Amino acid sequence: MILDLDIGNTLSKWRLKDADSSEIRSRGAVWTREEWRPGADIPDLDVVESVRISSVARQAVLARTVTLLRHRVGGVHVARSTPEALGVTNGYEEPARLGVDRWMGVLAGYQLAGGCCSVDCGSAITMDFVLPGGRHLGGYILPGLRLMKESLKLGTRNVAIDPDSEADELLEPGVRTVEAVNHGIYMAAVSAVNRIYSEVCDQQGVALPLLVTGGDARVVSRGIQAPHAVWPDMVYGGLEACFPLTAAERAGRMSGAPEVPRPVALEKIRAGLAFSMLL
Numbered sequence: 272m273i274l275d276l277d278i279g280n281t282l283s284k285w286r287l288k289d290a291d292s293s294e295i296r297s298r299g300a301v302w303t304r305e306e307w308r309p310g311a312d313i314p315d316l317d318v319v320e321s322v323r324i325s326s327v328a329r330q331a332v333l334a335r336t337v338t339l340l341r342h343r344v345g346g347v348h349v350a351r352s353t354p355e356a357l358g359v360t361n362g363y364e365e366p367a368r369l370g371v372d373r374w375m376g377v378l379a380g381y382q383l384a385g386g387c388c389s390v391d392c393g394s395a396i397t398m399d400f401v402l403p404g405g406r407h408l409g410g411y412i413l414p415g416l417r418l419m420k421e422s423l424k425l426g427t428r429n430v431a432i433d434p435d436s437e438a439d440e441l442l443e444p445g446v447r448t449v450e451a452v453n454h455g456i457y458m459a460a461v462s463a464v465n466r467i468y469s470e471v472c473d474q475q476g477v478a479l480p481l482l483v484t485g486g487d488a489r490v491v492s493r494g495i496q497a498p499h500a501v502w503p504d505m506v507y508g509g510l511e512a513c514f515p516l517t518a519a520e521r522a523g524r525m526s527g528a529p530e531v532p533r534p535v536a537l538e539k540i541r542a543g544l545a546f547s548m549l550l
């Protein structure tokens with residue numbers, strides 16, 4: 272079995288992948304804490320042959336996790352943000368400072384769709400752009416839905432947006448605090464994603480495929496106007512591409528990769544931007 276780990280600021284996600292059949296056997300999430308330990312909610316390490324890790328937690332958390340795993344597991348692969356990988360050049364002035372979860376998303380997106388915009392709706396919402404040809408431009412970081420809600424300190428943090436809410440319900444003015452906050456932060460997030468996507472496509476003169484991942488991907492997706500695909504395993508896709516271990520991975524296939532819809536014509540994106548400026 273292969274253990275894939277995506278250690279975020281809030282949650283550490285894991286999945287177990289069968290190295291022979293490439294099937295995902297189990298998955299879960301635990302709070303990111305001081306130390307990552309196998310336990311009731313974490314897989315049994317006895318069945319694990321290799322581990323692949325993407326971590327944006329404090330260095331000490333990663334160091335302890337790796338030390339613990341090296342005692343028990345043969346191959347431990349830790350992803351890093353590098354100046355170049357898999358045909359993509361990192362756009363950051365200091366490439367190592369780009370969050371490795373973003374870098375994994377960019378590499379997975381590029382492998383799947385070529386030039387693209389990758390959006391990760393987690394503790395933070397990040398957007399990254401790669402042009403066809405592989406130049407990563409850099410991106411945007413904004414607070415995620417939960418952080419925006421907590422920062423208001425209105426006692427609404429535990430009332431999450433129902434992921435099944437319709438986008439047009441969330442557009443309406445709220446008539447209770449919880450509703451006003453939920454609708455407000457939702458609009459802040461989706462307006463930013465829609466605007467940034469359109470602006471960058473306009474500036475670069477290319478309509479890019481759009482991919483969305485992260486804990487809040489499903490709800491944010493409902494408000495994204497451009498054609499896009501939700502890919503919950505996008506960060507894991509980057510790990511598969513960087514450290515291919517199975518036959519399918521060596522052939523360039525990433526588990527759970529979605530069909531990516533063709534982007535709308537650039538003229539349509541530009542017309543949308545021009546229209547919103549007129550009002």
Ligand SMILES: Nc1ncnc2c1ncn2[C@@H]1O[C@H](COP(=O)(O)OP(=O)(O)OP(=O)(O)O)[C@@H](O)[C@H]1O
Nearest residue numbers: 279280281282392393394395415416417485486487
């Ligand atoms: N059980 C959960 N605990 C916390 N957040 C959850 C949970 N389920 C869904 N969410 C939502 O997922 C978001 C966190 O997404 P994700 O799991 O991608 O974060 P993360 O990996 O910790 O983020 P980051 O990588 O930025 O630290 C929160 O904003 C929250 O709204």
Ligand SMILES: CC(C)(CO)[C@@H](O)C(=O)NCCC(=O)O
Nearest residue numbers: 327368369370371372373395412
């Ligand atoms: C922005 C987050 C927190 C998103 O998980 C992560 O990618 C990170 O810690 N990045 C480092 C800063 C940067 O990417 O510029």
Ligand SMILES: [K+]
Nearest residue numbers: 279372391393
């Ligand atoms: K994340």
